[in-house]
Amino acid sequence: MGADREGGVRRRPGRAVAYAACGVVLLAGCASMPDSGDLRDVESTPRQDTGVRVFAMPPADDAQPGEIMQGFLEALTSDDPQYDTARKYLTADAARVWQPEQSATVLANGPSIVTDDHQPAGREPTDSLTFVLTGNKVATVDGQQAYAPADGSYRNKVHLTKDAKSGQWRIDSLPQGVVMAKSDFQRNYTSVNKYYFASTTTVRATGQPIAVADPVFVRGKVDPMTQVVRSLLSGPTSWLGPVVRSSFPTGTALQKDVPGLTPDDQNRLTVPLNSKAARVGAAKCTEMATQLLFTLRNLTPTLESVELQGPGGHRLCDLTEERAESAAWHASAQRPEYLYFLDGKHRLVRLPTGSAGTSAVPVPGPLGEGQRELQSVAVSRDEHTVAGVGADGRGLYVTSLATGGSPGDAVVTSHGATATDRLTTPSWDARGDLWVADRDPRHPKLYVLDQGFGKPVEVTIPDLAGRIQDVRVAADGVRVALVVEKDDKQSLLLGRIERGDRSGARPAVVELRSSAPDLEQVTAMSWAGDSRLVVVGLEQGGVHQMRYVQVDGSTLDGPAPAALSGVKAIAASEDERVPLVAYSEDGIVRLPSGAQWQKVDKDGTAPVYPG
Template sequence: MKRLRFALVLTLAFVLSACQALPMSGPVTQFERDIPDSESLVLKGFGPVDGSAPAVIVRDFLRASAAGWSDDFQVARTYLTEEATKTWRPEAQVQIYSDDQTPNLSADDGTVNVSAEVDGVVTPDGKYDVQSKPARVQLDYELVQDENEQWRINDLPDGVLISRSSFHAVYTLASVYFLAPDMNALVPDPRWYPGRRLASYLMQALIEGPSPEIAPAVVSAIPAGAQLPLQQVEITGGRAEVQVEGETLTTRAQQSAFKWQVTSTLMQVPSVSEVSIRNNEISLDDVPVPSGPTWAMDTTVGISEEGLVLDDGAGPALLTPIAEMGDDPRDPTIGPVDSSPLAFISGDHLVGVHQSMAPRTLYSHKNLSRPSIDRLGWIWSTVGDQIVVANLYTDEPVELASPWTSGDALTRIAISPDGARALLVRGGENGSVWVTAVKRSTDGTPIGLDVPTRIEVGAGKLIDASWAGNTSALTLLQGSEQRQVTIATFASMPETLRAPNDANRISGGATPQAILLDSGDGTVYQRSGA
């Protein structure tokens, strides 16, 4: 059994905010929750047994189809009539049921009904649709007897029904990378694809473009009219050979951006150690790729009795004396890159500061929410139903309207480290959490938000929300008896951890393994274990 823990770290007596876990030591108190280990599975199908009744044929077909990605569904098709073999599309969807559930089969002459509670669906483009609660599906299979009086399936629904453990044995989560509008960062678009031929699936997804949820926040350097001549990526000795036909990229900037997308996407494949790309027979092997942002998500910031304190791993350093921070300074935060500014709320003022600058008031209004800073240095806050975005180096803040024109008030906004997504919190104790794409101009200036999608975080009083990496939303809730953290990764089932009951703020690092909980009295909890 795995154990998920929050370690109690006794810190200096100041309130901390961080993008990643605190590199500190001290006495540890563990808060644990047991979860079962996933067993390693080797899936192998077998053909129909002579004399099997219709219900047995369907049961064994479901097992063979769950193993179908290893043999292109050849064994599964032996359960079908010739007509059904031609029309069945196993790739249409993958319906996933929990390991503690078993599909129910009922037979009536030549018809077999399969009933199962499905809590996730994967579409052909690799998108994982998490059901807010398990939905019972009814699948009907019509069977006929062949010339040897053996039952075979003649009519069946497209797709595959599979258990969660079997799904994880054959599918792999990977990101398809697109570009931020300023072309200086990659934005992940997480997908699930079969581990077999994973490189080919990922390359085809790059060509087809971003999913609708993230499309408004990204651009792509993939050539117009791009296609893979053989519809696959060849891997030999760890080297992925990518041949893309279509528009010829003529400038170094175009070639570099294209190579950056392709290389970063395909290097996630376990069997790939290098990528060679040709665009219409033009080799890009000597084209350099951008270095991308210099992330600094282990830096912490806090307010002590002396003032604004920054800790980049070398120990706390006073950045701004308390006398220069105004009235009632609170809610300090810092951005995710090494050149990020800092921000805090002082009375009714949103204040920004950089290590080389004195504090500057960026916006003034009552009830400003805790600020959030993106990789480009834009500082975000909310006032009622308005979103305020300010920058230390511009004269006027950007004011964006809430995506909603009625309903619960907008009370918090948190921007993902890459700046492509926003978490929106609406309402008070019974509030809701939403995610949306951030629209920007080519220089990175925010210009709007796309239509938000609600994130299911479970029942309870909503206390706080934040990010872990670019695709996992963290929420801190007060349940009926225990506070809890919900990790909602956009391509997976939510994960819930027990949290200390005095925690009142949450922040995360590059992954959901780096979660920080703050009690507000100098006590900080850090997730440990896997």
């Protein structure tokens, strides 16, 4: 997907065509179907050329009710910007009140159509007929363009009437939004990260605001750049909103006469804004332009700069890619200097990330000198500090990555009966805080330590049903990925971090949601992008596999990592240039881009990148 590297822009099957010319495909809504009786599916569609835009055919004269239904559902999957053709299947009143942008319901297969059971069977329609659309839900996209996995049955009624004067059948009552098959959704929609700033966290060392990705789905061939800008200006999605801020003043929007946004031949984009943004200062305008550039570059990577304009063409500010990277911090732009892991002597060692070699060297400081045997480690984002869990899993130790010193006393101690019931691998955010979970079944807890050295503070998780087995905080410090075990199943959940910094309340992780709903056993995971994770897991009735997942639970289009057996731990970086690394039955192995897995250290364990 466009949101993160391997995903790319979604390009999936298009509809069967009746006529094609000059890159335009017309959909013919003319399939024959009964007005009563069996269920019929609106078939999912064969793959089309990625550059083809698909448009629907309007209703034919004297089209029968079944043809009206079929043609309307086909029109919902076209690239018609305002759904004008779909509205031609509706009465004038229905067309005025129908809001297709309100939601999208994604079904496993095309919606099935059957006449309403309450209508007398075997009778020809006179001037009124009700159809029922049914199917199995996969997901929904709401009015904010936010994706959410869904399951269960879909059932909605559509009523048709025959106009007394023209004799034409039209739809006069229908549900709001659109409905389509999963294959059509993947062809029509593209996932893009919008960017906002963490509202209560900054990079401790520099004070930079931290960019946070907010993935949304837009129609991929209907001026996606303008769609994404409008979505960015309208504000963050409801789930992320409580922990992020936008630098755009409330009410900021594109000027009304803007037909669409297109970069010029210098890869520069001009964005005309309304009067709400006319009085912003230079620093605020730079943040606004940074949000735009981060957002649009993950949709259009060739974009080099943006210019914001007020009414009358008044220039507010402009920003290049280089300046944006210094104006705000975001994880995917941070290249880690080293890969870290434990060698056969349980010492912390490291390899330069850009090196093809396999000769790791001990890190400076007590954990590289073997003063304490370790089970797992986490290195701070600035690569100045390391946190390690002792070999027995009982104690968490924090020390500097500098020569001299000692690991000191444990900052967190678990009293779990076995190593698997004690501390998880720790995790750092860009603010410099350290996160770790205690898996003790009698007293399970999630802790955060300010700057890694502060007093452990227990984090409340009101929605938690089960016990945390693994924790990875996002670099932005406002999202956290958890592997939670319940009833012998291990699920990957994403939570929003609300710190309570101003109120004095304890930090909390709230509104947990599934990021891999089809996996029933998640055995390893790591952040692998601003809104993407790499997971090792097991589908129901399937085999263990490694793949990328989006934080919103949507399906990524693109290749999974090459198969690897016996994976016990996985390490990825948000930076796409850095190879994937795993701990498997062959020891430490890495996956350079375009290559196969390569052995690094047969005795190594617990690989990590900073974070």
